[in-house]
Amino acid sequence: MQFLLHHNVIIQAITSNDHTTLEQCRDKNSAGWVLSNSLAAIHSELSQSLKMDKAHSALKKALQGIAVASLPGIDILETPPSATMDYLDSLAIRAVETFKFDGIITLKPEAFAESGIRAFQPDALPQVLKESRTKVDRVPLLNIPATYPQIWNAVEQEMSEVVRSGYFILGPKVAELEKQVAAYCQVPYAVGVSSGTDALLLALMAADIGPGDEVITSTYTFFATAGSIVRSGAKPVFVDIDPVTFNMDIEKTKAAITSKTKAIMPVHLYGQCVDMTPLQDMAKKHKLVVIEDACQAIGSEFKGQRAGGLGDFGCFSFFPTKNLGGFGDAGMVTTRSKELYEKMKVLRVHGMEPKYYHKMVGGNFRIDALQSAILLAKLPHLEGWVDDRRNNAQNYNKLFQKSGLTDQLTLPKEVFPRHVYNQYIIRVAGEKRDALREYLNSQKVACEIYYPVPLHIQDCFKDLGHKKGDFPEAEKAAAETLALPVANEVTAEQQEYLVEKAKSFLS
Ligand SMILES: Cc1ncc(COP(=O)(O)O)c(C=O)c1O
CATH class of the missing domain: 3.40.50.1010 (5'-nuclease)
Structure with a gap:
């Protein structure tokens, strides 16, 4: 309150x-x-x-x-x-x-x-x-204004500095955010961009990926992952997922490598990293670029290393629902390579270097100074919010175990700590997912499906020649998964209310 x-x-x-x-x-x-x-x-x-x-x-x-x-x-x-x-x-x-x-x-x-x-x-x-x-009589999926008391004074100060300076395009706030996000992700370089989608496209462009190239990625992800591959001119090659982590299956990724494969785009879905050691090994062996889609995973770790530093590029989204969200669209690409960093900075401004001279065709991929200012005010709170999300996830685990529902529901597993729970995902067995969701919504308990249709059977990817049944684990996940409210502002009482409602429907 x-x-x-x-x-x-x-x-x-x-x-x-x-x-x-x-x-x-x-x-x-x-x-x-x-x-x-x-x-x-x-x-x-x-x-x-x-x-x-x-x-x-x-x-x-x-x-x-x-x-x-x-x-x-x-x-x-x-x-x-x-x-x-x-x-x-x-x-x-x-x-x-x-x-x-x-x-x-x-x-x-x-x-x-x-x-x-x-x-x-x-x-x-x-x-x-x-x-x-x-x-408690309702549980919203998100309540973004709930965090305003924590951030408001700093947000107002940061925003008014930008507005009073009149410096809206790139400039000191963008540079400072890049520096701080790079440090947070434990890498030397970061480039602020207009969205997570543009982060992926910029990384692909900087890696010179285009027509004739193949990029292997998960079929079970947000559309932008594969959409950006197609926009680069390359072909997305989908692989099925591991049913426990929902991330790309490593053996199937290995099997998908061809002479045309130029890159792998692992997606750290829901906030948990892909099993990166074998993926890094195969990338090294086959000289493949690794572009992490870490849009849902800022702060997540794999063997003590932060997402964004586990490949050649780390792509982040600051969409408002992310663990670190702006007041609109924004994104970031991280890298360990000075050369790629310099190239991305030029590609971000239409490939222009110096002013009005173009050696490459880039785009307008700039992050707004105002979004950078807001994110600078929010970044110091990110670790606290991650802790809150992790505590909420543990609390759900306890409540569901106590409720006796675990024969009907599968709870998320933290296989590679640390999971940052951008989403807390349960599986509902026995084709009851949609009915449970409808019931919870009727009780004013919000829950969502991420994602109901895997990418290989999306209309726009018909030309790739896939059909239903090609990637059974992804299709099963699309039919069974349900995201529950887990953001930092969710209270223990709301979680209890949700679990009680689920119990009254399922038992
Ligand atoms: C896995 C994944 N990739 C890419 C994106 C695209 O990010 P944005 O919405 O900032 O363009 C998102 C955002 O929802 C995402 O979840």
């Missing part, structure tokens, strides 16, 4: 030196916000009893970890003063409505009685939270 902290609560916390409520409002499940428009009023009130510099440092300390909500000027102009209400209280109501907060914590709830917003005293907060925790 997210609440606005009325300025009288903050003043009282500082003057009484009792920060209990502020502490409770630093929790991800009960985040507090303060209205920026009230900060000057808090400051002047504190200055009456404390020296000015003391008042300022006390305020700064009290507000650590509390997000600051700024009402846009237009909202203020649209908030008329009222004869019966303090103007800051009118703005507080406006803020609760604009930011969709769950209410206001205030020493004078009666002042908000007419407003229609929930207002309560600080000491009522534990009870409010307890009631909301136990009153």
